[in-house]
Amino acid sequence: MSAPSPNKIPVHDMDATKKRIHPRFTDGFYQRIRLFSMYFLLALFLILPWIKYDGRQAIWFDVPSQHYYIFGMTLFPQDFFFVAAGFIIAAFMLFMVTVYAGRVWCGYACPQTIWTHLFQHVEKWVIGDRNKRIKFDKEPNSASKIAKKLLIYFIWFVMSVFTATTFVSYVAGTSLMYSSWQSIAGIPFPDWPTWVWVSMFIFTFATYANAAYMREFMCVYICPYGRFQSVMFDKDTLIVSYDYNRGEPRGPRKKGTNPEELGDCIDCTMCVQVCPTGIDIRDGLQVECIQCAACVDACNEVMDKVGYPRGLIRYTTERQLVENEQSRYLRPRLFAYLLLLSVLIGVVAYALFDRVPLQIDVRGDRNQLSSMNAEGQIVNSYIIKVTNKTQAAHEYVLSITAPEGFTLKTRFESIPLNAGESYDMPVSVAADPKFIEQNEVPVTFNVDSKDGTYHASRTNVFTSQTK
Template identity: 85%
Template sequence: MSAPSPNKIPVHEVDATKKRIHPRFTDGFYQRIRLFSMYFLLFLFLVLPWIRYDGRQAIWFDVPSQHYYIFGLTLFPQDFFFVASFFIIAAFTLFMVTVYAGRVWCGYACPQTIWTHLFQHVEKWVIGDRNKRIKFDKQPVTASKVAKKALIYFIWALMAILTATTFVSYVAGTELMYTSWQSIGGIIPFPDWPSWVWVSMFIFTFATYANAAYMREFMCIHICPYGRFQSVMFDKDTLIVSYDYNRGEPRGPRKKGTNPDHLGDCIQCSMCVQVCPTGIDIRDGLQVECIQCAACLDACNEIMDKVGYPRGLIRYTTERQLVENEQSRYLRPRLAAYVLILTVLIGVVAYALFDRVPLQIDVRGDRNQLSSTNAEGQVVNSYIIKITNKTQQRQEYKLSISAAEGLSLRTRMETLPLAAGQSYDLPVSVVGDPKVVGKGEIPVTFNVDSVDGTYHASRSNVFNSN
């Protein structure tokens, strides 16, 4: 590969012919931040389904009953607005972070990166560091090789099953996942899961195993669209891990303790390539494969320390700083636009959440008996009132109407008790004397109030006295 131009950070196309990558594990300032971030997120993923709130799993997307619990908030399919808003806010946050700090999501937080890292650690634990793993791949098949491979596959399978079980727990609930057992032949315990849980378990176990054991960087390079978007989102002031070719070139090996005038600071040790989880050479410029994990940065700093050169031959920088030798601009229009959009979006969602009444009422005319006349000559209109208790506690509701004089509500229930999350279709009638209320369509408002006076909801409809 020729040395890159000093006037521009070159952008390289993907090399799809690469063999399996065995990165060397490295340590350093950014790797410690990265590991902290990855293990913290992993910890959250594993622990969150076990947290209880108000006697129930705190985060539970209970798809079969269509109730979605997030601590004190219960969402229903009708609350799609909040779910959609969450994804829109997450997408804009990702765009904003990318404009400012590049692919920090890929390097520090993406599940693909985290699980690939974990699976590679298993290989390192069983076989050894990079050189041993490369050698191991080339070795002929022996009993010891088969045993080591079997051990790796077994641990990977356990990790994939644990991942799938945790993931499905967010939907099926930990209670169903871990406490429903049957036995085969009265001896061997076996999970007593419904078929959809088995199918989900199979899909997520397979996906985790395939992604982390085999797909790895292939997923980032060829399948994930985010890596491809980056060139659109990056600008000259986006933070990127970059090699300082002005300082490093011409690269070349040298005797220890010397610094020949005809050479730059890159001693051609290849450590930056060996530690790269996607197997690229950062010295070739900006590449789609680079997940900005900063492993090359930490490895190169360690080398610089050893040879007595200043750190930062590979560093977090911007194109403006590195190529044009100018100060980076942190406040720029695109970033300001993202901040503005996010502020508005978060404000609207927060207001909607704050304003949300956890009580829903829907009114529809009873198709079977829309309007009729009773024995006393009164007009009777029938309705079905659907009341949904969206709180996480049992509530008792009473129903009333606001309407013109002469109209009254007939219902067979004084009050309606509803369990948390329960819906009920209550048939009711509105009765009116046509001589008092007149002819035509008369507006009626149905009110539902919790007996303790905390919640109120209403819906308008019409009374037809023709």
């Protein structure tokens, strides 16, 4: 492959013919940050479903009953706005971080990276470091090789099942996932409904396939983020880059070579060996690069050994590296994202705090517009649906706001509702014809909790027309 031009950072495409990659594990400043970030997020994923709030799983997307609990808040399908807004905010945050720090998400936080890293560690633990793993791949099958492979597959499978169980716990609940057992022929077996078994199968398969086989192919071919990242990059985006001007011409320091004629790269290929996607960063910015900075740490270690300054491969920007100018960290694009994000977060936070955890829906009786009762009053019938969106039981009272002479007729004085419960109550509104001044009169239905904490209302129409 020809060397990249020193005048610009070349962007290469992926090579689909690559063999299985066995990266060498390295240590260093960025790897320690990376490990901390990855294990912190992993621990969060595993621990969160076990946290209780008010005696219930704190984060529980209870799809079968359509109740979504996030600590003290209960969301319903009608609150889909908050879920959509959450995704939009997360997407804008990712865009903003990408403009500033490149693919930091890919290298430090993406589940694909974390699980691939864990699965590769299993291979390292069973077989050994990079050279042993490459040799192992080439060896003919033997009893010991098959035993090691089976052990790896078994550990991967257990990890995949555990991942799927945790994932499904967010929906099915930890109590169902871990405490529901039945005995089949004397063997304890999880007593899960069919949809849980299907979800378990899908997530176990997806985890195993992604982390064991797909690995970097997922990032390169399937994940759209890797593909459109270059659109978000500008000259001031932080990227892991090789300093071509300083490193070239590369070459080992053999006896008889004049170091003055060579650049700082000793061509040890350590940066390639540690790369989890198997690329050579010296060929320029490539779509496979997940910006994990393993090559930065590896090269810094080499530079320390040979007595050259660190930073031959480093986090830098195109402006700094190619144009030799100071990077502009505070730039209009970043402020635009920040402003947009602040507005979005502000609107959603306001909507969340202003949200009344009580809902009333009013439907007119479709079978009958209006009728006349025995007292000669015109009567309209409605179905009132009251939903208690709090996490405690409440009693609610119905009333109407309407012109003089309109009365509400209900079967019950109050409606007791448990947390998250809904009730459809048929009611009617009656009015003496002498009080009805127009064909359609707006009537507001109010629902109040008996303790006076919550109030909601909805307006519908009272009509004096019959069919």
